[in-house]
Structure formats: C-alpha cells, structure tokens
Amino acid sequence: MKALILGASGFLGSYAGFALPRRNWEVTGVARSALAFYPSSIVIDSLDDVAGILERGSWDVVINAVAVANHEKCEQDPSAAERINASLPGVWAEITARTGARFVHFSTDAVFDGDSDALYGEEDAPHPTSVYGRTKHAGEEQVCAANPKALVLRTNFFGWSQSSATGILDFFVSAFERQTSITGFSDYVVSSAYMGDVMDLMVDAVAAGGQGLFHAVSGTPLSKFEFGHAVAEAGGLSASTMASGLLGSANLEARRGHHLGLSVAKMEALLGRKVPSSEDGLWRAFRERQAVMDYFGHQYTQGSGI
DSSP, X not given: OEEEEETTTSHHHHHHHHHGGGGTOEEEEEXXXXXXXXXXXXXXXSGGGHHHHHHHOOOSEEEEOOOOOOHHHHHHXXXXXXXXXXXXXXXXXXXXXXXXXXXXXXXXXXXXXXXXXXXBOTTSXXXXXXXXXXXXXXXXXXXXXXXXXXXXXXXXXXXXXXTSOSSHHHHHHHHHHHTOOEEEETTOEEOOEEHHHHHHHHHHHHHTTOOEEEEOSOSSOEEHHHHHHHHHHHHTOOOTXXXXXXXXXXXXXXXXXSEEOBOOHHHHHHHTSOOOOHHHHXXXXXXXXXXXXXXXXXXXXXXXXX
C-alpha cells in the first residue's frame, strides 16, 4: 500500500513513519522541513502546496494527520483553527475523491461535551464546547461531504514523541523517573489508545473497506489518575509522587469535557476483533520504546531517561 502522510512532523504523523512500514506500507511524509527519520519525505513551503501534491501523485491512501491540536491555540486564533482543522481537509478530501485515493482523516473525541457518563457512539450528536472541538467537527462534516468514501477516525492517543517531551505518556514517565510531584485528574476520563494500536486499527479498517465515521480509541476509558497508575505499572515505575486532583482546578483557557469515553463497538464489528485496552497499549509502548527512540535518532538507554 502506497501512502502519503500529511502532517508527518506532528505527533501522530511522525509515528506513522515508524508503524506503517512494519505493516508493509510504503510511506512518504509531507512536512515543512526534511524528516531524517522518515523513509521518504516531501518538503513543502506551506499547506497550500498539498493540493498540487495530491493532484500530481499516485497514492493508494492519503492520511491527514494535520491539525491545530492545541486547545488554547485554537481559542487564541479560531480562524487558523477553522482553516487547518476544517476547510483544508475538505479540499483534500475532494481531490482524493477525483484521483481515486482512499482518504483517511483523523478527528477527535473533543467533538463531544463530555457531560455524559455513558460511552459516546458514532450515532450520538456532537456538542463541542471549544474552538478545537467545533473546528474538528466541522472538518468531519466537510470531509464526508466532499468524499463519501473517506474514512474518518475519531481518536485520543498517547505514545513516545520525537522531542521526548510531548504528550501525556512523556509527561507521566518523566515525572515518575525523576520523582517529580504531579497531579492526575480523577474526573477527566478518556479512551486513550497507544499510537501503535491506532495505526493498526487504521490499517485494518482500510483493508476491511471501512467508510464513514469510526472511533479508533482504546476499549477501556480511564481517568488521568488511573492512567498514571497504569503507566507506572507497565513501566516498572513508582507513582508515589502523583496526587489526585480535579480538572476544574487547572484553570485552562479551553473547556475540556469530563467524560469522553467512546464506544468502539462499530470498529470491533468492522474488524471482527476486540480493540486493545489502554493498559494493553501501555505494555506495548514500553516494549517498543527503544525501537521508537532509535527511529527518531535519540540516544536512549532503557531505564535511564532520555
């Protein structure tokens, strides 16, 4: 499978260059600078260049991992969030509808308000409460309207980052390794999946002919406090420096929903298998830690930090 990864320098997109070749996919990343760790990459000056690449190239699958994902940045510049999270994905989806490439678009659990204790299904009406959530929901709608055969995956993920300082897994591991005092929110629940599991769900969903909206998350929603303890157990670390806290005390500019657990029943029905839990993903993440750091070109020794 010949795949083009848009947003290859980002958190999820950078990991795709590690995971997809392991599933025998031939990948090319698109970014604004050369990516030494990617098997192949195309350097662009701006996102306006992407349309020409899609028009001229011959791709089996185009994966959109481009997003303004920082909630606070979206609040500060909603017009940029609207363009990158909604308008451009619609343009790219329309082009792939004409070229015949499969289009995979990553969305988010933040399209829901998180006020329900029940798991949200794909059929539940979105009610985003932040600029990030609203623009990502608009992106879903524009992609599906422009290309009804597109695969839209709502996700929430964790993994090892290129900088070793981005994301929730790096946060907890760094704190536990250094024995730094931190807070884990006991009232903030998400279905966060390991990026390796997200990539496998995407590959298998494409192979199964999946179209439309699916949830590509873990099978076990956890609070951030519970997730922190699961990180410690999988990594052989001590969580003694983590205290339980409440999301409302964080004084964040963008509102987060408290319970963003998503149902994976539709994905499991498509694939005919169970979706891995967050705990399963954490064990896998630690098994792959050395290999991912080698891929990014870091000097890393297990147990010594990065």
